[in-house]
Amino acid sequence: MASTTKSVKPMEQLGSLKSKNKSSSLGGRIKRYANFYVMFIPVLVILFLFYYLPMYGIKYAFTEFTPFGPATWTGLDNFVKLFEARRFWDAFNNTLFLSIINLTLSMVFSVGIALLMNEIGRLFVKKFVQTIIYLPHFLSWVVVAGIFTIILSQETGVVNLVLEKMGFEKIDFLTNESWWRSIFFFINRWKETGWGTIIFIAALSGISPDLYEAAEIDGAGRLKQTWYITIPSLMNTILVVFILNLAKIMNIFESVFVLYNASVYTVSDVIQTYTYRVGMQGTFNYGYSTAVGLFKSFVALILVGFSNFMSSKVTGKGIV
Amino acid sequence: MKKNFAARAATLTVALSVIAGLTACGEKKALNPDIYADKDKYVTYTDGVLTEIKKPDKIKLVTDTNLTIENGREKFRTEYEKLTGIELELEQPAHNQYYEKINLSFAGGEMPDVMEVGNTYYPNYANYGALFDMTDIWNDSDLKNGRLTDWNGDVVTIDEKYVDALKITCDINKDGKVDDNEKDRLYGFPMARGNGTVTYVRGDWLKKLGEENKLGYTHAVNEVPTYKGEEIDFSDDFKAEFGEYIQYMPKNYDEFLSMLRAFKNMKSGTIPITAAGLINSEAPYDIYLREFYQDARPDFYIPEGSDKYVDGMSEPKMLDALQRMQDAFREGLMDREIITNKTSTSRNKFYDGKVGCFNYWSGMWCKNLNQDLQKRNKGGVAVPMPPLEETEYMERPPTAIAITTAAENPWGIYKWICEFSHDGREGQMLFSRGVEGGDIKEVDEKDAGHYKWIEKNKKAEALTPIASPDSKDLVQKSWFSPELSINSFPDPIEIDNKITSSLDMFAKTSRVNPVPKMTLNIADAMTEISTIREEIISKVVKGEMSPAEGVKDYENRAKLEIQTMMRELNGASEA
Structure with missing residues (x-):
């Protein structure tokens, strides 16, 4: 029986697809997805108004601008002044050091705690622990600084009292350059580790139990399961969180501002605190402050680009 | 021609009535006590010549301290309007954002007419040409030249070292030109002593x-x-x-x-x-x-x-x-x-x-x-x-009330804010002690009503704050600290001994620091x-x-x- 089906050659198939696409391209596609475009309009407007339009203010980085008169074009003067200021480079180095170490510790501790929590069998205990470790996140930095200033007080702080009882010298934790950074990292972890676990706990709950069952049948213990199943499954999430946080590392301010003091400026002053002093407490030179901010954003952009590149190299795909 | 004649006649009448007032009141009562409230214009001397100062219709005032909503900002505003007939637009941003808000108002062209400014920021604002140079107004003012009288009819005297402490040398001169350093110009008026x-x-x-x-x-x-x-x-x-x-x-x-x-x-x-x-x-x-x-x-x-x-x-x-x-x-x-x-x-x-x-x-x-x-x-x-x-x-140098260069009638604002708040009478009572019935009251309450009882040398007492009526603490001030007054103010409320004694010792053993050159x-x-x-x-x-x-x-x-x-x-x- 002769077949009635008309055989279509591959090239013809491609041509028909092309013509179909052509017929529906642009106008057709717009018409087809019109409802989506309408729904996207508010987002677009908000993006434009609050993210892109303010970028017009970048021009002030190239001016001398105070609130009291029109901006005067000064070209790259603000950047020359910025790069010549020794304190700026100290602040720049401190920003990178404090943020990158803090971010690394954050990843290690948050993932670690999330893995441990994942092992807790009893739901009540798990929820109780979660509640306890999330709580510090909701305290403002001012309150946290107050709490730790009391705990670490040289005169009456519990830590120093214990040290003294044990026969050690009292330590001026917050005014000693060699201690300040360690204390800063500790306080940051105390406050934010719990909150940082949320995403990882969510990601852990998404890993298929079949994988663990299969591994168990193959004789893998808890450690091997973690190493060969849990961590690889978490890797994408870890990378996303890392890159998202990396973009924000130049914004470190409040945690430093409430904890630093004159005797530790060398190890604690960051770009944001430097900008605050110059812009708000000094000469109201917003042009210079904008230049500092622009440079900071530029560095953040490089960092994100670098992370994305590294992600592509390591996992075969980037996220940006 | 007729118009011209009428204007001259009016000026002459005003001048004659002031002179008559001066003569009639003798040395002590130089001016009509109600002059701030009753007239649309204020008559004073400028460079020895009688001058009319137009009363502002409206003043936009921004403060940093004490005049919060909870402390009764609205009653202060109402009382000021009642006493002067001037509409007062009064704002007080959060203290920790005060200068940020002030700067934004300048950047956005929404400047106040007059504002409170601490001595750290005062020379900066002056340097950027944001503050009105009030040196000439002060030199010609009734307050400086002893032409104001207090409740008791005594001439109001002012401790000028606190005014001098606010005189600075800026990059900007009184005409707004840059790099023409004029020495010792006054860009703000002291609210009170700086204290230390x-x-x-x-x-x-x-x-x-x-x-x-x-x-x-x-x-x-x-x-x-x-x-x-x-x-x-x-x-x-x-x-x-x-x-x-x-x-x-x-x-x-x-x-x-x-x-x-x-x-x-x-x-x-x-x-x-x-x-x-x-x-x-x-x-x-x-x-x-x-x-x-x-x-x-x-x-x-x-x-x-x-x-x-x-x-x-x-x-x-x-x-x-x-x-x-x-x-x-x-x-x-x-x-x-x-x-x-x-x-x-x-x-x-x-x-x-x-x-x-x-x-x-x-x-x-x-x-x-x-x-x-x-x-x-x-x-x-x-x-x-x-x-x-x-x-x-x-x-330290005093905190200033500064008139901004945006003000259309700086003479009027000086007269009805800076001078009115140091007049030794109703104005100073309002700015330092507060509103009768809200912040203070006459002790025996027999002559209550617009401070009139003070003329009879009666004493007053502070009330509890409106925001916390059950509080044991009483209202200490409305805006300016009365115990730090820079003029001879016959305060009808007694000040605690500890306050006066420490201030007296401090005044006798301290030096007033001027605002640094900027x-x-x-x-x-x-x-x-x-x-x-x-x-x-x-x-x-x-x-x-x-x-x-x-x-x-x-x-x-x-x-x-x-x-x-x-x-x-x-x-x-x-x-």
Whole structure:
């Protein structure tokens, strides 16, 4: 029986697809997805108004601008002044050091705690622990600084009292350059580790139990399961969180501002605190402050680009 | 022609009526008491010629302190409008965002007509041409020239040193031109005295140790501390409040150290002296720890008998001051946490009864410190100590009410805000004590209504704040601090002895600091210098470097900025 089906050659198939696409391209596609475009309009407007339009203010980085008169074009003067200021480079180095170490510790501790929590069998205990470790996140930095200033007080702080009882010298934790950074990292972890676990706990709950069952049948213990199943499954999430946080590392301010003091400026002053002093407490030179901010954003952009590149190299795909 | 004649006739009539008023009232009653309320125009002399000042229809005022909604901003506004007939638009941004909001209002073209401005920011605003130069208005004003009378008919006199303290030299002259430094121009009017800190001593400890001969020094019972070689003339209030402690007060640095050591040995955990930092964050920078700084000044200043600025940080006497602080810190006489202390933390340590000496504000705080100390320490007394022979106290420049260059009628605003608030009558009552029936009331309430009873020399009393009617505390002020008034104000409310006595002692033993000279380059350089200076002083006091190393480090790191400062302050030859 002769077949009635008309055989279509591959090239013809491609041509028909092309013509179909052509017929529906642009106008057709717009018409087809019109409802989506309408729904996207508010987002677009908000993006434009609050993210892109303010970028017009970048021009002030190239001016001398105070609130009291029109901006005067000064070209790259603000950047020359910025790069010549020794304190700026100290602040720049401190920003990178404090943020990158803090971010690394954050990843290690948050993932670690999330893995441990994942092992807790009893739901009540798990929820109780979660509640306890999330709580510090909701305290403002001012309150946290107050709490730790009391705990670490040289005169009456519990830590120093214990040290003294044990026969050690009292330590001026917050005014000693060699201690300040360690204390800063500790306080940051105390406050934010719990909150940082949320995403990882969510990601852990998404890993298929079949994988663990299969591994168990193959004789893998808890450690091997973690190493060969849990961590690889978490890797994408870890990378996303890392890159998202990396973009924000130049914004470190409040945690430093409430904890630093004159005797530790060398190890604690960051770009944001430097900008605050110059812009708000000094000469109201917003042009210079904008230049500092622009440079900071530029560095953040490089960092994100670098992370994305590294992600592509390591996992075969980037996220940006 | 007719119009011209009518105008001349009107002017003549006004002039004649004022002259008639002057003649009729004699020396004391120079002006009609209700002149601020009754006339659309105010008549005064300008350069010896009678001038009419138009009353503003509306004034936009921005304040930073005390006039919050909870403190009754609305009743203040209503009362002001009732007294003057001027519409008052009154705003008070959150204190921690005050200057940010002010700057935004300038950037956005929504400037106030008049605003409160602290002495740190005042020269900056003036330098950017944001403030109206009121030097000429002040010179011609009725207040300066003794043409205002108070409740009692006495001429209102003003302590001009507080006005002079706000005179500065800017980059911008009165015509708004840059780089034409005009000297000693006035861009703001003092709200009240700037006040300053004194060293409070635990009087009960001092007396006990003195009676037990444990202070390491003794004075005769009637021996009076001296200031600049002369015995301090303590007021009767001071003697009544703190007289029993005077003979035990240390008179010089050696005795002061001896007293601190006695405090330290008294009880384990005692902090002999504390303060809210080693250096103040605004001028005068050496307002705290006067016993240690003595004659050294960590700032650029003009020494007595000179007309050139010097850098106080680089002077040999600063080495001595730093050494004194380092030694005291090492010996455990100074609070180990003085670098991180906030005002509240150091205050709390004092209230807790841990501290022997505490450097804090005179006046109202003398009363507050004693009250709160006694709540937690029965018998505790905070006695304001006179300065040691080697030093003096520092009074900061006053906070200003400044008219902005956006104001259309600066003369009118000066008259109805700056002068009205210091008129010795209704205006000053409103600005300092508040609204009758809301903040204060006449004691016997027989003549209540618009302060009229004050003319009969009747006394008033403060009420509880409207926001907390059950509070035991009474309204202390509406906006300006009445106890820090800069003019002869017959205040109908009695001020607590502790407040008056500490202020009196402070006034007799302190120097008013002027607002520092400011140019755009100085403002730029000072940001960096302040940071380095604060860091160096902290490190030296903690013993991380010697005073000599510290000063050398300061001179190296701030070399360019110091050169800029000296060039700007003393002229090109200093570059």
